[in-house]
Amino acid sequence: DGLYAGTTRGGLYRTFDGGTWEFAGTPLPGADGRFTNWVRFVTEFRGALYAGIEGEGLFKSPDGLVWESVALRPGTGVRAAAVIGEAFYVGTTSGGEVWRTADGERWERVFEAPALGGRRGYVASIAAAGGMIYAGIDGRVYRTAEGREWEEVGHLTPFTIEALHEFGGSLYAGTALPSRAWVYRARP
Numbered sequence: 001d002g003l004y005a006g007t008t009r010g011g012l013y014r015t016f017d018g019g020t021w022e023f024a025g026t027p028l029p030g031a032d033g034r035f036t037n038w039v040r041f042v043t044e045f046r047g048a049l050y051a052g053i054e055g056e057g058l059f060k061s062p063d064g065l066v067w068e069s070v071a072l073r074p075g076t077g078v079r080a081a082a083v084i085g086e087a088f089y090v091g092t093t094s095g096g097e098v099w100r101t102a103d104g105e106r107w108e109r110v111f112e113a114p115a116l117g118g119r120r121g122y123v124a125s126i127a128a129a130g131g132m133i134y135a136g137i138d139g140r141v142y143r144t145a146e147g148r149e150w151e152e153v154g155h156l157t158p159f160t161i162e163a164l165h166e167f168g169g170s171l172y173a174g175t176a177l178p179s180r181a182w183v184y185r186a187r188p
Helices: none
Strands: 003-006 012-015 021-025 039-045 048-053 057-061 068-070 078-084 087-092 097-101 107-112 123-129 132-137 140-144 151-155 160-167 170-176 183-186
Touching: 003 039, 003 048, 039 078, 048 078, 048 087, 078 132, 087 123, 087 132, 097 123, 107 140, 123 170, 132 160, 140 160
Parallel strands: 078 123, 123 160
Antiparallel strands: 003 012, 012 021, 039 048, 048 057, 057 068, 078 087, 087 097, 097 107, 123 132, 132 140, 140 151, 160 170, 170 183
8 A cells, every 4th residue: 555665774664645755663673773784675465565674584564564573594684575476485695595485474495595605695686587487696597487496597796686677578687796787688
């Protein structure tokens, strides 16, 4: 019923008319004092709102005001999310993991990126294109048809793939590496 926007300090604002905004609270009490608690997404799924806070995890709300923590794995922050078909996918900031739920209650880890250089990276983007699901993990692109068997299909390192989006039959990847960024295109 409204549009939500998140801040770098864990706060949420909402508007019902696109012009007047009100503070809607924070899923994470005490987050307003720490700059690292970026709200990376606010997504609706199955009648509830989900907010992903990069350093702190996933939160769920029935009304956008009262929030509860969603247990994925202790100490796991989140950064990417996408509703694809009948499922909701979330990517973590630790362990390069992708989690999925079909009902908003039961979550399963469906992917863990292979370690490169001693670390697994973080999932910064998730999207669907050409009947496949894609995840951008650091500078690597992985895909799956059904959400369980993943394969690496692209390598854009040293860039972080901040965004993936399907448009006009192509998959676009937006990357960032201070102080420059690039956009890549592939046909799925």
